[in-house]
Amino acid sequence: MSIPRFKWLRHSLTLGVAVAGLMALGVSPAHAVDKCKDLGNGRLCIAVTPVNQQGAIQVIYTKTGGPAVYGHLAWQAPGEDDHVSPNISMTAGHTYYHTWPTWVGPGYVEGVIWTDRYGRLSTDYVKVDR
Numbered sequence: 001m002s003i004p005r006f007k008w009l010r011h012s013l014t015l016g017v018a019v020a021g022l023m024a025l026g027v028s029p030a031h032a033v034d035k036c037k038d039l040g041n042g043r044l045c046i047a048v049t050p051v052n053q054q055g056a057i058q059v060i061y062t063k064t065g066g067p068a069v070y071g072h073l074a075w076q077a078p079g080e081d082d083h084v085s086p087n088i089s090m091t092a093g094h095t096y097y098h099t100w101p102t103w104v105g106p107g108y109v110e111g112v113i114w115t116d117r118y119g120r121l122s123t124d125y126v127k128v129d130r
Contacts, residue, residue: 035111035126041066041092046075046111046123048104055104057083059111060097063090071115073098078108078125090115104128 036045042063049055059073068091074082085098111123 033126033128035123037123039113039121042090044111044113044121044123046109046126048109048126048128051104051106051128053104054101056099056101057104057109058097058099059085059113060095061090061113062095063092065092067117068092069115069117071113074112074114075100075109076112076122082112082114084114 033050034045034047036043042061042065045060045062047056047058047060049057057075059075061073063069068089070087070089072085072087073096074084076082083100083102088096090096106129108125108127110125113121115121
């Protein structure tokens with residue numbers, strides 16, 4: 001396999017985890033909003049259900065390389081505190097995710113990973129406006 005196929009496969013697996021998690025909550029993947037960001041040693045994604053409904057926000061981190069990091073996943077809306085997962089040790093070759101059932105309102109949210117090694121890294125904000 002060539003390197004581009006690995007990147008495509010990694011992206012597909014990450015989004016597959018997000019879709020599976022949202023489907024487990026009874027949310028149609030056709031209504032999900034998602035955004036991913038390459039962080040160098042991994043890929044951080046946020047998947048959000050439609051606006052003005054009970055649904056979920058899911059943050060997914062696929063660690064692809066580098067030393068193990070200890071930290072937690074989180075999401076945030078502008079001006080609000082982070083909603084955080086329990087702490088976890090994350091190692092290369094694994095995907096970590098946390099899902100928060102919530103009422104999803106219009107606006108912006110971002111996926112976040114806090115680590116002991118790198119501090120706060122985020123997906124940047126994604127607009128939720130359906």
